[in-house]
Amino acid sequence: MATIVQPGKGTAPERRNLVDMNWDPITRIVGSLGIFTKIDFENREVAECYSTSSIFRGYSIFMQGKDPRDAHFITSRICGICGDNHATCAMYAQNMAFGVVTPPLGEWILNLGEAAEYMFDHNIFQDNLVGVDFCEQMVKETNPEVLAKAESTASPHASAHGYRTIADIMRALNPFTGDFYRETLQVSRLTREMFCLMEGRHVHPSTIYPGGVGTVPTIQLFTDYLIRLMKYVEFMKKVVPLHDDLFDFFYDALPGYEKVGDRRILLGCWGSFNNPDVCDYKYGSMGNWGRAMYVTPGVIVDGELVTNDLIDINLGLRILLGSSYYQDWQDAETFVKHDPLGNPIDKRHPWNQTTLPKPQKRDFKGRYTWVMSPRWYDKRTGDYLALDTGGGPLARLWSTALSGLVDIGYIKATGKSVIINLPKTALLPEAQFEWKIPKWSNTIERDRARTYFQAYAAAAALHFTEQALKELHAGNTKTWSEFKVPEEAISCGFHEAVRGVLSHHVVIREGKIANYHPYPPTPWNASPRDIYGTPGPYEDSVQGSPIFEKNGRDKFKGIDIMRTVRSFDPCLPCGVHMYLGEGKVLETHHAAMFGTER
Amino acid sequence: MAPENGSPRMASQRPPAVSDVHILWITAGLSCDGDSVSVTAAEQPSIEDVLLGAIPGLPKVHLHNPVLAYENGAEFMKFFYDAEAGRLDPFVLVVEGSIPNEKIKSEGYWAAMGTDAKTGQPITTCEWIDRLAPKALAVVCAGTCAAYGGIHAMAGNPTGCMGLADYLGWGWRSKAGIPIVNVPGCPVQPDNFMETVLYLLYQAAGLAPMIPLDDKLRPTWLFGKTVHEGCDRGSYYEQADFAEEYGSSKCLVKLGCWGPVVNCNVTKRGWMRGIGGCPNVGGICIGCTMPGFPDKFMPFMDEPPGSSLSTVFITGYGRTIRALRSLTNTTVNKEPKWRHPSRALNTGYRPHTY
Numbered sequence: 018m019a020t021i022v023q024p025g026k027g028t029a030p031e032r033r034n035l036v037d038m039n040w041d042p043i044t045r046i047v048g049s050l051g052i053f054t055k056i057d058f059e060n061r062e063v064a065e066c067y068s069t070s071s072i073f074r075g076y077s078i079f080m081q082g083k084d085p086r087d088a089h090f091i092t093s094r095i096c097g098i099c100g101d102n103h104a105t106c107a108m109y110a111q112n113m114a115f116g117v118v119t120p121p122l123g124e125w126i127l128n129l130g131e132a133a134e135y136m137f138d139h140n141i142f143q144d145n146l147v148g149v150d151f152c153e154q155m156v157k158e159t160n161p162e163v164l165a166k167a168e169s170t171a172s173p174h175a176s177a178h179g180y181r182t183i184a185d186i187m188r189a190l191n192p193f194t195g196d197f198y199r200e201t202l203q204v205s206r207l208t209r210e211m212f213c214l215m216e217g218r219h220v221h222p223s224t225i226y227p228g229g230v231g232t233v234p235t236i237q238l239f240t241d242y243l244i245r246l247m248k249y250v251e252f253m254k255k256v257v258p259l260h261d262d263l264f265d266f267f268y269d270a271l272p273g274y275e276k277v278g279d280r281r282i283l284l285g286c287w288g289s290f291n292n293p294d295v296c297d298y299k300y301g302s303m304g305n306w307g308r309a310m311y312v313t314p315g316v317i318v319d320g321e322l323v324t325n326d327l328i329d330i331n332l333g334l335r336i337l338l339g340s341s342y343y344q345d346w347q348d349a350e351t352f353v354k355h356d357p358l359g360n361p362i363d364k365r366h367p368w369n370q371t372t373l374p375k376p377q378k379r380d381f382k383g384r385y386t387w388v389m390s391p392r393w394y395d396k397r398t399g400d401y402l403a404l405d406t407g408g409g410p411l412a413r414l415w416s417t418a419l420s421g422l423v424d425i426g427y428i429k430a431t432g433k434s435v436i437i438n439l440p441k442t443a444l445l446p447e448a449q450f451e452w453k454i455p456k457w458s459n460t461i462e463r464d465r466a467r468t469y470f471q472a473y474a475a476a477a478a479l480h481f482t483e484q485a486l487k488e489l490h491a492g493n494t495k496t497w498s499e500f501k502v503p504e505e506a507i508s509c510g511f512h513e514a515v516r517g518v519l520s521h522h523v524v525i526r527e528g529k530i531a532n533y534h535p536y537p538p539t540p541w542n543a544s545p546r547d548i549y550g551t552p553g554p555y556e557d558s559v560q561g562s563p564i565f566e567k568n569g570r571d572k573f574k575g576i577d578i579m580r581t582v583r584s585f586d587p588c589l590p591c592g593v594h595m596y597l598g599e600g601k602v603l604e605t606h607h608a609a610m611f612g613t614e615r
Numbered sequence: 616m617a618p619e620n621g622s623p624r625m626a627s628q629r630p631p632a633v634s635d636v637h638i639l640w641i642t643a644g645l646s647c648d649g650d651s652v653s654v655t656a657a658e659q660p661s662i663e664d665v666l667l668g669a670i671p672g673l674p675k676v677h678l679h680n681p682v683l684a685y686e687n688g689a690e691f692m693k694f695f696y697d698a699e700a701g702r703l704d705p706f707v708l709v710v711e712g713s714i715p716n717e718k719i720k721s722e723g724y725w726a727a728m729g730t731d732a733k734t735g736q737p738i739t740t741c742e743w744i745d746r747l748a749p750k751a752l753a754v755v756c757a758g759t760c761a762a763y764g765g766i767h768a769m770a771g772n773p774t775g776c777m778g779l780a781d782y783l784g785w786g787w788r789s790k791a792g793i794p795i796v797n798v799p800g801c802p803v804q805p806d807n808f809m810e811t812v813l814y815l816l817y818q819a820a821g822l823a824p825m826i827p828l829d830d831k832l833r834p835t836w837l838f839g840k841t842v843h844e845g846c847d848r849g850s851y852y853e854q855a856d857f858a859e860e861y862g863s864s865k866c867l868v869k870l871g872c873w874g875p876v877v878n879c880n881v882t883k884r885g886w887m888r889g890i891g892g893c894p895n896v897g898g899i900c901i902g903c904t905m906p907g908f909p910d911k912f913m914p915f916m917d918e919p920p921g922s923s924l925s926t927v928f929i930t931g932y933g934r935t936i937r938a939l940r941s942l943t944n945t946t947v948n949k950e951p952k953w954r955h956p957s958r959a960l961n962t963g964y965r966p967h968t969y
Contacts, residue, residue, distance in 0.1 A: 040688030041730045041737075044681045047648040049728065051737075071727035071737050072712075074645045075773040082771065084914035090901055091909070094766040097649025097802060123862070141655065149685060192685055193663055202655065202663065206887060209656050213891025218881075219656065220649045220802055223891075223898025224861075226916070231861035231897030241890075342723060374773055376723025379736055496862035579687060 033057045045146040046587040047098045066559035068543045069386040077372045080533040093221040100220040102514035110510030110521040111227035112298040117500035123229030124293035125485035130215030135474035137208035138515040144201035150580045152190035159566045159576040163270045174258035183266045211245045229497030251442035253472045260468040264461045278460030278581030280558040285404035286416035288314030289513035300357045303327045315416030322419040335365040337390040340545035346371035352524045352532045367522040367534035390547035405554035406517020406538045408463040408586040410470030427476035437472045463584035516586035542585045631674040632821030637706040640680035643728035643740045644712020645767040649802035650758035651682040657805035692729045699746045708751040713760040713767045714782040716775030725774045753793040762797035763906040797832040801903035842874035842900045845883035855933025868922040874900040
């Protein structure tokens with residue numbers, strides 16, 4: 018049943034000299050992450066990679082026995098950049114458990130808040146955190162020849178964004194001194210104001226409740242939002258071409274760069290933005306209302322859509338151990354034997370998880386992180402797939418494109434692409450962008466998708482604003498529905514956190530939380546080798562990745578590794594730490610062993 | 616235009632008492648990094664205002680925060696080792712996240728930052744606090760977790776975590792004689808935090824006296840009032856007009872709002888540029904700035920026990936006042952009767968010239 022791990026791309030099984038290199042902490046992400054690698058400098062390749070997180074807090078433990086109505090307030094605190102995604106997902110699960118449906122206007126308000134979160138978060142992450150890896154200062158220190166080429170390369174879309182050469186773009190990304198860096202920081206505040214209009218506060222919202230929102234729906238509320246949104250739409254008309262120019266340049270300037278961070282196409286997206294016309298929050302109809310979401314859920318294996326049914330997605334969830342600091346729960350209580358439709362629920366499903374922390378020394382040959390290993394069981398093949406989220410946008414766009422269901426004017430999914438239409442803004446005419454399914458699931462495409470998804474979120478928000486105003490104009494001002502907490506219930510919530518799949522699973526007994534397990538994107542992406550030896554996506558995409566950085570061992574920054582790890586938009590309140598070691602040469606050994614055995 | 620040579624020039628900026636100050640920021644408590652993220656929203660002042668020297672009189676500020684740092688791994692950790700060795704002086708230490716109790720287990724770690732070069736094991740966050748706190752000019756807690764323990768210190772938690780003052784002692788003083796400075800909030804309100812840092816920088820520059828703190832180590836000018844005292848829904852309370860469902864624009868105390876007894880300025884300040892907040896925009900106050908957070912406020916959506924009593928007391932007065940005001944409101948909603956288009960002038964003026 019073990020999933021056989023592909024040998025690292027390009028790794029030859031000959032004996033090789035490996036150098037221990039690690040980065041702890043990895044900065045410019047949210048949370049604490051260490052990346053420990055073994056690098057083959059002679060063959061310019063990363064041979065091994067381990068991802069480790071250095072924080073444990075114990076949410077699933079201290080939530081036991083608490084009032085289920087508190088779940089969204091508590092779980093928001095899991096994450097300090099997308100806490101609202103947690104609060105929203107928890108609220109979806111509460112709605113299912115309590116049998117309550119958010120009124121349409123409440124749903125539109127929530128969608129507008131979540132759209133603002135995507136617009137904010139992708140924006141600040143892309144150009145204040147990831148962007149620094151592509152800035153002039155960094156490129157000068159890692160690949161001076163690339164900077165020289167950038168100086169003489171005209172930007173193909175200079176008329177759209179105003180930066181004459183690629184090097185001008187890079188200079189604009191220099192931290193604090195670069196003008197695009199500062200503009201982005203400023204725009205990240207504008208979008209957070211939009212967020213606060215809908216959800217009260219950022220990052221832990223104040224106005225979300227089971228049953229809806231407490232936001233007071235007024236004409237002013239939507240006007241204030243829309244005016245800011247249109248500024249962002251104008252900003253997108255510059256940002257999308259700017260990133261296309263920058264990322265295309267890297268493919269040109271460094272032939273083979275598509276192999277950096279490349280991994281098998283194994284993507285998961287749990288869907289985002291409920292459609293109140295369809296969503297009744299019932300488990301049995303979850304497949305239908307999942308497909309009606311404005312970002313379509315899906316599991317994609319080798320470029321093919323395996324399912325877009327949230328019930329199938331739910332049934333396939335497995336939480337594996339192997340390299341994490343926990344004891345197994347195989348002997349602990351089974352909370353849920355069957356889902357509400359009678360489907361059997363696995364012992365390793367989040368509904369049945371019991372968290373048994375066991376702090377211990379870090380041992381890369383044994384247990385080395387606080388992150389568990391979520392996997393998706395592919396019943397066709399029996400594989401436990403280490404799905405990744407592509408940092409969020411790559412999986413969202415890919416899944417939405419393949420399903421071809423979203424068609425709201427501003428956005429159209431075609432089966433092989435996603436078309437985004439942006440209206441005229443103060444200084445710029447209408448614009449159309451098309452995100453096409455790329456050839457690779459790699460570092461550059463994860464980053465490129467992020468930019469396109471910023472435009473996608475803005476376009477979706479235009480639709481949501483129109484729908485909200487329709488409700489308001491019709492006099493439908495209810496934003497919240499009353500409910501009762503049942504004595505017994507099981508439920509789940511599915512959402513897309515900014516950086517990818519998010520699920521919350523809850524079991525309620527005697528009116529209290531008996532079991533609660535949130536699965537955010539980063540455990541998927543940052544997971545360690547599981548019980549079958551399958552490495553997590555960071556590990557897998559860094560292992561076998563070529564190295565283009567010019568620095569040798571002494572000054573090695575690991576920029577290609579950094580770009581890869583950051584392309585997943587790590588958010589480990591559990592993170593990655595990379596620490597550049599002394600560079601001592603380890604024993605030589607066979608590379609083909611990686612991942613198949615620990 | 617630049618002045619001509621020789622013309623007298625005012626010294627527009629007095630050199631600060633210290634030329635450079637480093638800010639070492641540890642997010643590796645039990646945290647969500649939400650306070651760092653929140654602070655990037657600040658505009659009064661913004662991070663760039665402080666780092667680019669846009670505020671007069673400040674020393675040059677060097678920020679070492681993992682969310683924003685250019686450097687990675689060892690290059691980033693170097694600043695922390697330098698500070699430990701006394702090579703980075705003066706520095707302000709910012710702590711984010713609850714402080715776990717590492718003594719309750721036999722091995723391993725709950726929270727760590729960086730790797731010990733000798734053992735290959737993570738260096739615990741507690742170890743870093745022990746190393747750096749004695750050398751810091753001041754220690755600031757960003758957010759409720761670092762200040763008092765917060766959400767991760769709730770009943771039933773496995774890590775035994777606490778606030779920094781619980782760890783170092785409430786009477787702790789920095790080498791400059793400054794107590795721990797707590798800026799609570801979950802997350803911290805962006806401008807509250809940056810304004811506190813700004814104050815400390817002024818103090819370091821010799822331009823401000825000792826920062827005024829209350830007995831919970833909070834800046835008094837930020838936390839001296841309650842949510843209710845700043846809430847624009849307070850008048851609904853006064854008129855005993857209480858929301859019965861979420862989404863209402865009335866006072867939320869009967870739906871779980873703890874505003875009347877919570878120290879926080881969010882209702883006055885909003886979240887960003889006066890936008891957002893909590894009860895002022897429809898979110899019950901769950902007491903997230905308080906030492907008793909979260910346990911003393913849970914379940915959050917139940918009416919606080921105290922308010923069931925106080926709302927009864929105010930009901931008679933409030934309803935009467937509301938009725939009387941409604942009458943007066945009707946009156947003042949009518950224009951005076953002399954405003955009309957007919958041929959008579961009824962304003963009281965007696966014309967002599969027309």
